[in-house]
Each structure stands twice: as structure tokens, then as C-alpha cells.
Amino acid sequence: MNELTHLKSAGLKSTLPRLKVLSLFESGSERHLSAEDVYKKLLASGDDVGLATVYRVLNQFEQAGLLVKHHFEGDKSVFELNQGDHHDHIVCLQCGRVEEFFDATIEQRQKKAAAERGFELHDHSLYIYANCVKSKCQYRS
Amino acid sequence: MNELTHLKSAGLKSTLPRLKVLSLFESGSERHLSAEDVYKKLLASGDDVGLATVYRVLNQFEQAGLLVKHHFEGDKSVFELNQGDHHDHIVCLQCGRVEEFFDATIEQRQKKAAAERGFELHDHSLYIYANCVKSKCQYRS
């Protein structure tokens, strides 16, 4: 299933900006990108898309299930390619590096916690804020 | 330990706006309040504080450890009184009602997940988004 098929099945026309944004995520150099990140990367590669369009496209892709949106600590949100595998995130407070993880026990206990209190779990967000080991930390002062 | 002592020990002068804000939280009618909420409630009770002051005071209280700040889904952040007991939150997507919970297993698995990946856990945020049972849901369409 290629980019074009992805768009089609989401009921979205295959336009230049959309293809550009999608392939940026699929190229996979960086998994987590903010709207601003995407905008700058496109400009840098000579592709001339408006910032507003980037925001619109990202949100459409999220609705369509192609991307997932996250709100790490701070103001701006980031998007990542939806590859079907739910996972949570560990974010380094120093360098911002993000690592993904999945813990079945945590998932299950969440469902339980909700159920015990009369809630029907719909969704959740779990972010661990931590510090990398120095060897991996990309912090540049 | 009363309000005044709280402020003193945080190195904050005992001023009218600060006492007002603090007692709002301590009165406990609603546990989770946004800056806007606090501002409106104070105005409503005839206390004339500026919105900027509310923001400042809330942040100072957070730094001082009197309040804890949360970012539920959506844009604005909410504060609650810090009573020393860490807990996570379940938020109803319909009515916005918030219920608190604590699960030792989840806490422990988080620490483990971080450690296994070479992170030193500093903090975390876990929000469960769900739907109340109809009997409790305060949703008004």
C-alpha cells in the first residue's frame, strides 16, 4: 500500500503538498515532527508549501489515521507515522530525544483502573520524562 | 500549617491575591481549576485580581510545591492542590469530569521501563480518556 493508495482510501485527493508531507514521514529520518519541523524541512528541500497547509494536512492525516498526534511537555504538538502499533514515549528532558516503549501490564492495569471506576476507556496518553544516559544524550548547551 | 505559613515557607510574601487564590483551592469546591477558572471565580466573589496575576501566582505556587499542574487534552492547563499523594487522572471525554487514581503496579513498571532503556525517570504524566457511566456523566448537550 503506497502513499497514493493511503490518500485515496482516506478520501483525500492526491495533491503535491500532501504527498510531500507524507513522504517526509515515510522517509523516516526523524519519527516525531512538529508542524514547524515539517514546514522547515519542506522549505529546505525546495518544496514551497504554506505553513497553514502543513497544519491542515497534518490534522487531516491524523483524522484519517495515517498519523498520530502527541503532546509532549511544552507547547507544540508532534506527529508520527501510525504503524498500527500503539506505544508510549520516554522523553529526555535534556536533549528531547524520544524513545518508544510498550508495556502490556501498564496497558492492562489502565483498562482495569478505568473499569473499576465506571469508565469505559477510550484512549490514554502516557509520557515519561527522564534523563538519558550521558553517552546517548544529544544535549548541546 | 495554615495558608500564611505555606506562603512564608515558600519565600512568598503574604499578599491579598495569593491568599485569595490559595483559599480558593483549599475551599475545595472544585479540585481542578484553570487560570481562567480561578480568575472568573475570584471576580464572581468580588475579589478584583488581574488575570496576569492569577497566572503568576499559580506558577509560583507550582514552583513552591503548593499546587500541581496538569495538561489534560485540550489547550489550557489546570492546577490542583498538592496533597503529597501522587496520582494519575481519568478524564471523561463527554462531561470533563475528572477522577483520580493511583496504581502502584503502573508506577513501578514505568520506572522499570525507563531504567531498562537507560533513562533516569524524573517525572511522568498519565491521563486516561474515557466515558463516564451515564448515571454519573454531567454532560449537558
Add this chain to the structure above:
DNA sequence: ATTACGAATGAGAATGATTAGCATTAGCAT
């Protein structure tokens, strides 16, 4: 009590991320 000085406040401007409005342009089915 009075003074004096720095901290705190209030009002409004400024910021930063995100969205809305609208005229122009580009997909795509005919």
C-alpha cells in the same frame, strides 16, 4: 506609627502556536 525599599500587582501589549477567511489554483471526472 513612619519610612523606605524591594517585591508584587494590574493593565495592556507582545508572543507563539494554531486556525479561520477568502481569493486563486489545481485535481479529476466528464
Add this chain to the structure above:
DNA sequence: ATGCTAATGCTAATCATTCTCATTCGTAAT
């Protein structure tokens, strides 16, 4: 090739939050 609608790209608007700065308040020493 044509036409219609959806998509784009500006720019202006919004919303929460922070900053600026002149004025006022709290407090510790007189």
C-alpha cells in the same frame, strides 16, 4: 479540453500565556 469542487497560500484572527512597566503593597527597621 472543460468545469466543478476541493485544496492551497496568504494574511488576519484567536487563544492561552507571558512580558513590560508604572504604580502600589508588605514588611522589617527606625
